[in-house]
Amino acid sequence: MSKQPLIAADTRPWRDPAAKPFVRINNVTKKFADVAAVSDVSLEIYQGELFCLLGGSGSGKSTLLRMLAGFETPTAGTIEIDGQDMTAVPPYSRPVNMMFQSYALFPHMNVEQNIAYGLKRENIASTEVGQRVNELLALVKLAEYGKRKPHQLSGGQRQRVALARALAKRPKLLLLDEPLGALDKKLREETQFELVKIQETLGVTFIVVTHDQEEAMSLATRIGVMNQGEIAQIGEPTDIYEFPNSRFVANFIGSANMFEGVVTEDESDHIMIDSPEAGCAIYVDHGVDCAPAQRLWWAIRPEKILLTRDRPDGVANITRGLVDDIGYLGDTSVYQVVLDSGKKVRVTKANTMRGDLEAIKWDERVYLSWAGNAGSVLTA
Amino acid sequence: MSRTPEPSTSVPRPLKLAEQALSRLGVSGRALIIFAPAVWLTIFFLVPLAVVFGISLSTKQFGRPPYSNLLTFGEAGTVQLTLHLSNFVKLFSDSLYVNAYINSIKIAAIATLIALALGYPMAYFIARASDRWRNVLLMLVILPFWTSFLLRVYALTGFMRGNGVINNFLGLFGIEPLIMMQTDFAVYVGIVYTYLPFMILPLYTNLVKLDGTLLEASADLGARPLRTFLAITLPLSVPGIIAGTMLVFIPAIGEFVIPSLLGGPGTLMIGRVLWDEFFSNTNWPRAAAVAIAMLIVVVVPIMLMQRAQSATVER
Numbered sequence: 001m002s003k004q005p006l007i008a009a010d011t012r013p014w015r016d017p018a019a020k021p022f023v024r025i026n027n028v029t030k031k032f033a034d035v036a037a038v039s040d041v042s043l044e045i046y047q048g049e050l051f052c053l054l055g056g057s058g059s060g061k062s063t064l065l066r067m068l069a070g071f072e073t074p075t076a077g078t079i080e081i082d083g084q085d086m087t088a089v090p091p092y093s094r095p096v097n098m099m100f101q102s103y104a105l106f107p108h109m110n111v112e113q114n115i116a117y118g119l120k121r122e123n124i125a126s127t128e129v130g131q132r133v134n135e136l137l138a139l140v141k142l143a144e145y146g147k148r149k150p151h152q153l154s155g156g157q158r159q160r161v162a163l164a165r166a167l168a169k170r171p172k173l174l175l176l177d178e179p180l181g182a183l184d185k186k187l188r189e190e191t192q193f194e195l196v197k198i199q200e201t202l203g204v205t206f207i208v209v210t211h212d213q214e215e216a217m218s219l220a221t222r223i224g225v226m227n228q229g230e231i232a233q234i235g236e237p238t239d240i241y242e243f244p245n246s247r248f249v250a251n252f253i254g255s256a257n258m259f260e261g262v263v264t265e266d267e268s269d270h271i272m273i274d275s276p277e278a279g280c281a282i283y284v285d286h287g288v289d290c291a292p293a294q295r296l297w298w299a300i301r302p303e304k305i306l307l308t309r310d311r312p313d314g315v316a317n318i319t320r321g322l323v324d325d326i327g328y329l330g331d332t333s334v335y336q337v338v339l340d341s342g343k344k345v346r347v348t349k350a351n352t353m354r355g356d357l358e359a360i361k362w363d364e365r366v367y368l369s370w371a372g373n374a375g376s377v378l379t380a
Numbered sequence: 381m382s383r384t385p386e387p388s389t390s391v392p393r394p395l396k397l398a399e400q401a402l403s404r405l406g407v408s409g410r411a412l413i414i415f416a417p418a419v420w421l422t423i424f425f426l427v428p429l430a431v432v433f434g435i436s437l438s439t440k441q442f443g444r445p446p447y448s449n450l451l452t453f454g455e456a457g458t459v460q461l462t463l464h465l466s467n468f469v470k471l472f473s474d475s476l477y478v479n480a481y482i483n484s485i486k487i488a489a490i491a492t493l494i495a496l497a498l499g500y501p502m503a504y505f506i507a508r509a510s511d512r513w514r515n516v517l518l519m520l521v522i523l524p525f526w527t528s529f530l531l532r533v534y535a536l537t538g539f540m541r542g543n544g545v546i547n548n549f550l551g552l553f554g555i556e557p558l559i560m561m562q563t564d565f566a567v568y569v570g571i572v573y574t575y576l577p578f579m580i581l582p583l584y585t586n587l588v589k590l591d592g593t594l595l596e597a598s599a600d601l602g603a604r605p606l607r608t609f610l611a612i613t614l615p616l617s618v619p620g621i622i623a624g625t626m627l628v629f630i631p632a633i634g635e636f637v638i639p640s641l642l643g644g645p646g647t648l649m650i651g652r653v654l655w656d657e658f659f660s661n662t663n664w665p666r667a668a669a670v671a672i673a674m675l676i677v678v679v680v681p682i683m684l685m686q687r688a689q690s691a692t693v694e695r
Contacts, residue, residue: 069594093598104597108615117611118601169602 012236013046014222020083021070022047022205023173030063030075037063039229040077043178045222050206052216055226056252061209064226065175067096068207076336084171089377092121097171101178103162105150111137111161112146118169135163139198156187163195165367167202178206180215192218213253217241225249246380247297257345258297266292273298274315283316285372290379300375302348307335308367318369323362334359334377337368355367429675436668437463447664467669476671477653481677484650487639488632491571492579495628496621498572499579503620504613506580507587518584521577531642533570540566540642562644565594570638571628577625581592586620587613630678650674 012017028037038060045051053061066072067079070091078087084086086094097118105114112133119129137143140160150158159182166174179195180188196219210216217237225232225240225248233240233249244250246260261275261282273282273292275298276290282298290296312318321337324344328351335347345368351353360366399409402423452460470479506517525533539545540560547557560566589614598608636651642647649671657667 069596069597069600091596092602092604096600098597098600100593100597102593103592104591104593105613106594106597117603118597121602121607165597165601 014044014049015380021045022049022082023207024080025064025068025200026078026080028064028067028074028079029290030060030067030072031075038067038074041226041229041231043224043231043234045205045207046202047205050196050219052209052218052223053209053226054211054213054221054223056211056251058228059226060229061211061226062177065098065177065207065209068092068173069096069175079127082226084128086132088305095171096173096175097166098167098175099162099177099179102179103150103182104157105158107150107166110149111142111153112149114150115165115168117165122169132168136168139167140164145204155182156191159183159191161200167204170202171204171377173207176206178210179208181210181212182346188215195219196236206253209265213277225252227252234261241301243377244299244376244378247378250376250378251298255302255346257302257305259298259300259343261298262298263290263292266290270372273377277339277341278319279321279340279343280318280319280377283372284305284375284377288377290377294379297378298375299378302334302372303350304370305330305345305347306369307337307347307349308369309360309364311367312369314369317372318367320365320367323360323364323366324363333359339368393534394398402439403641404406432668435664435670436467436672437464437465438665439662440466440665445664446507446662447684464665467534467665468673470666471673476648477650477673480648480650480653481673484633484635485677487567487571487649488629488635488649490627491568491632493498493576494568494623495579495591496574497624499576499583499624500617500621502576503580503587506584507590514588521580521584524577529574530637533574533638536570536573537561540569561642562647564647565645566642567639567647567649571632572637574638575628578631579624582623583617583620586617586623590616622685626682626685628683632676633678 022043023043023110025041025043025045028038028041029036032249037058041064055061055062063072068086070086070089074087078085080086081094106117107186109117115133115136118131118139124132129292133146134143137146140163142157142160142164145153145157145161150161153161159179163179166176173196176195180191183191188316192215195206208216209220212220217240220235220237222234222236223237223240224234227248232252233245240253241248244253244256250258251254257272259275259278259282261278263271263272264281265272270286271284271288273284273296275282278296278298284298304311319339321339323335323338324338327334330351332348332350335349336346337347339345345369352365392594402408402412434450435447438450440446448462448464450461450463452462454460465492471515474623506514506521527645535616537544540562541547542559544561551557557598560569593640594616595611598612599605603611636652639647639649639652640655643652654667654670656671656672659665
């Protein structure tokens with residue numbers, strides 16, 4: 001798989017082999033009555049990161065987060081935070097705070113009391129507590145709402161109180177369980193950016209659990225994709241999207257067209273795959289770790305396929321199909337094209353022109369083509 | 381076929397028609413539902429209460445009924461209303477009654493506190509138990525109700541009397557028999573034993589609803605388990621504490637059977653005083669006044685607690 005160019009001033013510590021991770025999860029397994037919710041997960045997270053654990057329900061992402069908070073004890077393995085073994089430390093003694101999915105605001109306390117709750121557990125003078133609470137209220141833009149009870153707030157306001165309360169003790173590590181899950185789409189997008197801004201200003205390390213891949217892509221410095229209790233892939237959002245390492249990741253993040261094929265040419269600078277499903281030879285412009293005649297999969301994102309009426313030049317990476325359906329989404333249109341093999345392919349096209357008369361319509365026979373580096377070769 | 385909702389006019393609905401007919405007469409469904417219990421309460425509670433109140437304002441006399449009429453009809457069609465306040469005055473002037481009230485409140489209050497101290501941990505434990513155990517434990521709490529209350533209190537005498545179960549057991553170790561029967565101690569045992577389920581059940585229904593993530597959030601913010609209990613669990617269970625306390629305290633004040641069977645001559649409770657006035661002294665007006673005064677003693681804490689409860693429930 002090709003490497004991305006390194007940028008000059010690299011602020012990404014996970015690329016520096018000498019960097020010391022802030023959170024180190026070593027071979028952690030958690031079993032609930034013989035069923036492994038998390039199995040043999042190892043993960044290193046660095047200071048100042050916004051790390052997203054992404055997975056479907058039952059993938060073990062929440063269990064992993066709860067083990068970091070101390071609500072669950074690993075069946076095997078260790079968890080280190082800031083160089084200290086936290087595996088047996090109870091939640092109230094960890095330098096970690098959590099923002100709960102349900103927010104878990106104390107209903108009998110007002111907003112100020114909720115935020116001050118953690119501070120009062122440390123012996124901080126009440127004047128300083130008041131000052132810190134006011135700072136936090138300003139940070140989450142709720143300065144007017146200090147005396148309200150949680151039930152008098154909207155969902156978005158409650159979410160911000162929960163964030164302020166979790167930040168009050170200035171934790172080194174903040175765990176967020178589906179932080180935007182209960183908000184509507186518009187509010188979610190706004191809050192996403194606020195969350196990133198707050199994270200950058202305070203320099204706190206965030207670990208966010210989410211099932212929403214868009215949320216993970218826009219928030220995270222790195223994403224850990226989880227599947228059935230295991231980490232399927234760790235990487236920056238672009239890595240995960242452009243270079244998925246397995247069919248699961250390719251399908252889970254965004255959508256992908258998957259073709260099964262056999263390697264016909266295996267050279268150091270390119271390979272050729274014969275795929276009857278695709279109806280053409282697939283040319284990949286870089287070397288891949290595979291054997292000749294090996295059966296593997298090749299995945300391509302819908303926006304990386306070009307639709308044309310006329311046959312483009314070239315031999316490989318060109319196939320034919322019939323437009324079966326068009327979904328107009330405003331900014332893009334989604335074409336469903338049926339190849340001669342019967343395989344349905346999803347292609348998206350940006351609607352750059354208004355009322356384009358030349359646009360490809362239903363039941364047209366079209367050519368599909370793509371560049372040699374457009375797809376990913378998957379062996380797992 | 382489109383399935384847009386449309387007003388169903390096609391199907392005849394007799395109840396709907398009846399409701400429409402009644403609403404034309406100015407009778408709403410709500411009024412109809414309240415009507416039946418209202419009639420019941422009027423006939424079996426308000427009217428008797430008014431009768432008792434009337435009797436409390438008369439004086440004792442020999443004959444049948446053993447009290448004077450409030451209304452007397454004179455010559456030339458005059459009607460005379462005679463209200464005797466002497467019974468109520470007597471309640472305050474005779475230290476017997478005042479002591480009985482104070483003692484009743486004291487015994488009921490202490491028994492309620494003991495029941496709370498025992499019932500809270502039990503309710504908490506049941507609410508935190510696994511699903512399978514929870515039902516079994518709840519069953520054990522409710523089980524005593526399947527036997528008559530009177531029998532159970534009477535059975536307690538078998539435990540506490542001079543040669544009862546407890547003293548026989550202590551005797552095995554050479555301990556002198558303890559005097560438990562006919563003391564205030566026995567009354568406390570009886571009241572707490574009898575009313576404990578009434579404390580546990582409302583506390584349980586409250587505690588079982590407690591959101592576990594609130595406790596996790598508290599721990600996450602640095603509170604140790606005891607602090608979490610005091611700052612989160614306890615304040616959120618106040619409605620349950622109030623309900624349980626009311627259910628124990630109110631019947632305990634007027635308790636008659638338990639002090640009669642288990643208490644001694646020194647255990648002065650208002651229920652016994654009332655019984656004595658009514659049956660031994662045949663002083664119905666005095667007994668009625670005692671009852672009315674007791675009602676006031678009981679209603680005031682109910683009102684105070686209900687106000688406190690509505691203040692906490694408002695959220």
